[in-house]
Amino acid sequence: MSEFQRPSSKKEFDRNFSQIKPFLNETQAYYESSRCLFCYDAPCIQACPTGIDIPLFIRQIHSGNTIGAAKTIYDANYLGHACGQVCPTEVLCEGACVYNHQHIKPIEIGRLQSFATTQAIIQNKKLFITGKPNGKKVAVIGAGPAGISCACELRMLGYEVDIFEAKEKPSGLTLYGVAPYKITNKEALDEIKYLQEQFEFSVKYRSPIVSKRDIEKLEIKYDAIFIGIGLGETSEIKISGENLRNCVGATEFIEKLRLTQHRVHVGNKVIVLGGGNTAMDAASESARMGADKVILAYRRSKEEMKAYDFEYELAKKVGVKSLFNVAPVKIIGKTKVESIKFIRTRTRRGKIEAIKGTEFVENCDMVIKATGQAKHVDFFSHIPGLELDDSGRIRVNKMFQTKNKKYFAAGDAANGGKEVVNAAAEGKAAARGIHRFIIGK
Amino acid sequence: MPDLSVNFAGIKSPNPFWLASAPPTNSGYQVMKAFDAGWGGAVWKTLGIPIVNVSSRYGALNYRDTRMMGFNNIELISDRPLKDNLREIEEVKKHFPNHAVVASLMVQSREEWHQIVKDVENAGADGVELNFGCPHGMCERGMGSAVGQEPNVLKTIVSWVKEVSKKPVIVKLTPNITDITEPAIAARLGGADAISLINTIQSLVGVDLDNFVTYPAVDGKSTNGGYCGPAVKPIALNMVKNCAQEQGVNLPISGIGGIENWRDAVEFILLGATNVQVCTAVMHYGFGIIREMIPGLERYMADKGFNHINEMVGKALPNIKTWENLNLNYKVIAEINKKKCIECQLCYIACEDGAHQAIGLPKGNGQRVPFIIEENCVGCNLCSLVCPVEGCITMVRKDDGSKVETWHDRTEKGNIPTTFNDQLAGGTHHWIPEPLDALKHKKSNRD
Known part of the structure; x- marks a missing residue:
C-alpha cells in the first residue's frame, strides 16, 4: 500500500489530501446547474436538515445570480459553505435527487452549493442586515x-x-x-x-x-x-495497554492532523478500532499519511457498521483493509504499541459474544481508537x-x-x-x- | 437501399441535403469540402455588388445546457468580388458535376439582374436562388426582404430574371410577412420554378444587461439581425405547409429553418418540401453532421418502405386541417406509469398552476407518485410534455371513435355556444376550484 508517500511538506500533504469535492469551475457549474429539474416539493429540500431551497439556488446559479444563490443558501443555513463541502450529500440531498430513480447521476448539489458560497465569501458580499438591538x-x-x-x-x-x-x-x-x-x-x-x-x-x-x-x-x-x-475526548475502552505510546484517540489524532498536517507521526502499520465514520476518516487519513498498512478492526459485522457506505468505500479506495467480528483483548508492548490481541466475535440477538479459543495477535506500531467520545x-x-x-x-x-x-x-x-x-x-x-x-x- | 437522389425543379443532386446560402458556402473551398463530406448541393453565399461587413456579426440564444438553440446574424451578402466567386463555382462544378450548385443572387436594377444571372449560369451554376429574404442590412437598401414583402415588386424582378435565365429559378422567401402564400403566389406568377423558405426572422437575440446594448454589439451599438437555428423550425414548418397546401403556389419547395438532423429533414419533406437546406447546424458542428443525416434518412425510408424521396413529399399534408375540422369527440386522458415515475412532481405543478388541476398528490408518508384525476383531465398533454422520463406519461384514448363530430358539423346543426353565458360552453360542466381555495394552504400553515 505505497500509494501515498509520507508527506514531508505542506505541499505534499495537500497533494495526499486533495479535496474529494474540488471546486466547480464556471463552466462545470453552468452545465451541472442546467440539469436540475426544479422538482415540485423537491425531495432534496426535504432531505436537507436545514431545508435549503436547493432547486431555487441552482436555478439562480444557472441564471447568473450566484450571489443570490448564496443568499438562498445562507438564509437556510449559516454554515452553507462548510456544509456544501463536508455534508454526507450521498445520503442527504444528492441521495434524494429524483434522478437516482432512473439511474441518472444525481445533481452535484454539494459542489454547486460551495460554488455559490465561495463567490459570496471571496467577494465578501454582505447578505444580511442584523436585527434592531433588543437590549438582551x-x-x-x-x-x-x-x-x-x-x-x-x-x-x-x-x-x-x-x-x-x-x-x-x-x-x-x-x-x-x-x-x-x-x-x-x-x-x-x-x-x-x-x-x-x-x-x-x-x-x-x-x-x-x-x-x-x-x-x-x-x-x-x-x-x-x-x-x-x-x-x-475519546473514551477509554478499558483494556490493558491502552496507555502505551502510539495508542491514540481518533478525535485527538484527527485534530492534530488538521492542525499540524505533515508533521503528525503515523506508524507503519496502523490498526483503527471502530466501525463508524470517525474510524473511516482515521483509517483513510493514516493511509494518506503514508502508512504501509492500515487495518480497520470492528467488533461487529460489515453490515452492522455505522459508517456510511461511501465513507467505507473511500477508505477501501486508499488501500485500507478490514477485520470484522473481532474485539481487542489487550494492547501489547513494552513502552510502545507492538501488537493487539484480538478475539473473534459473533452477534447474537444484538449482543456481541466472544468466541472462546479464537484469540490471535495482529502486529502494529500504532493504534487509533475510534470507539466513541466521552x-x-x-x-x-x-x-x-x-x-x-x-x-x-x-x-x-x-x-x-x-x-x-x-x-x-x-x-x-x-x-x-x-x-x-x-x-x-x-x-x-x-x-x-x-x-x-x-x-x- | 432507398434512392436519395432528388430532382428539384430540374436541379439534380445525389441527396436532398443542400447547404443554404450563408457563411458555409462563402467559398469554393468550403463547398468542395462539403461535397466531399457528402452534402448533395449548395446554394452559394449571395452574390451581388460586394459589401463591407462589420466585425462582431453573430449572437446566440442558449437554452440551459444547449448552445445556439437560436442564432442571429447581422452579416450581409458576399463581400468577395464576383469574378472570384464565378471562378470558384466553375471549379467546384468541374470536380462535382453531379452535385447541385445554385447561385444565390441579390442586385437591384433589371440590367444588374440580367448580367449576374448570365454570369453565374456561364460559370456552370445549376440554377439561381433569388434572395428576397434577408431581413437586415440589405432590406434598408431596397433589397432582400424589402422585395419579399412586396409581392408585386417580387413578381416583377422574377420576370426580369426569367427573361434571361436558362436554368431553374428559385425564389427564397422571407418569413417577415403576415401571409407567406402571397409572395409565394407572386413568385409563381412571375415565372419562378421553385420557392425556398424560410429566410431568417428579423430579431434581437438578447440584451447585454451591463452595457445596455443588444447582441451582437459593434463598438457599443447594435442593430436587428436575422434569426435562425433550431428555435425557428416550428415557424418554418408552418410556412412550408401553408405554401404546400396553397393551390395558387403549386411549386417545388426547398425547406429551410432549424434543420440539424435527419428527423428535421423528414418533417420538412412530409410537409411538402422536396429538399432541404441547412446552415446553422453546419456553423455549429461543421459539415460532418451529414454523416448522421444520410444514414438516418435512409433507414427511415427503408423502415417505411419509401423508395424515393418523392413518395414522401407532403405525406403529412392531408392530415393538417383547419381547427373547425378536428373531431370534438376525440378524448385522451393522461396515464402515469408508476414504475417509471421519478417523483419530481413536475406534472403535478404544471397541471395545478398551468392547466386544469387534474393531477393529485398522494397523502401519506413518503408517497410521491402523482395520480391523474380523470374527471378533470382535458387531455391537453402538458403533463406528458413536462415529464422528464421517456414514456412515463402517455395519453390514452378514452372515446371509442365511433362518433366523429367537428366544430364545423356542430355549427351546421346549430349546436354551438352563441351567447356569453351559453350552456353549451365547453367548460360549463368542468370542475373548477373556487378562487379562495388558492389561499387555503396559508390558513393550514398557521394552525
Missing part, C-alpha cells in the same frame, strides 16, 4: 457549527452575542474534526470570518467555560446561555437542574431548551454526535427557542 444578551459556549449558527440567528433577532471558545480558533469539528480532504482549514476559517463581519458577534478565544464559577458569572451577565460544546458530564453537573439522558446527552425540548430554562443546547452535546449540518440546523432553531423564551415570540 446571550452567551454562546462553543464556536462550533451549533454555536456559530445560533449566534448568527440571535444577531438577526437583535440580541447581543458573546461566544466563548476554549480553543484558539473557531469552527469546531469543521476545523478540528473533519477529514482534511473534505474541507481546508482556510475555507473553514474564511467562512467564519465572513459571517463574523456580517453578524458582528464577539468570540472570546482560549476562554473555556468549565467551572461552576465560570457559569455563575455568565448567568449574571446574560439573559440566556447556549451550550454548543460538542463531545469530549460527554462533558463533569461540566454539566455544574448547571443546576440540567438533565442528561442515559448516554450522557443533554435533554432538550423542541425549542432546544434544557430542563434549566435559561440554558439551551444543540449540536453533538445534545444529539450525541451527528453531522455539521445537523448542528447548524439545531443551533439556528435553538436561537428561535431562546427568542421565544426571552421575548415570548
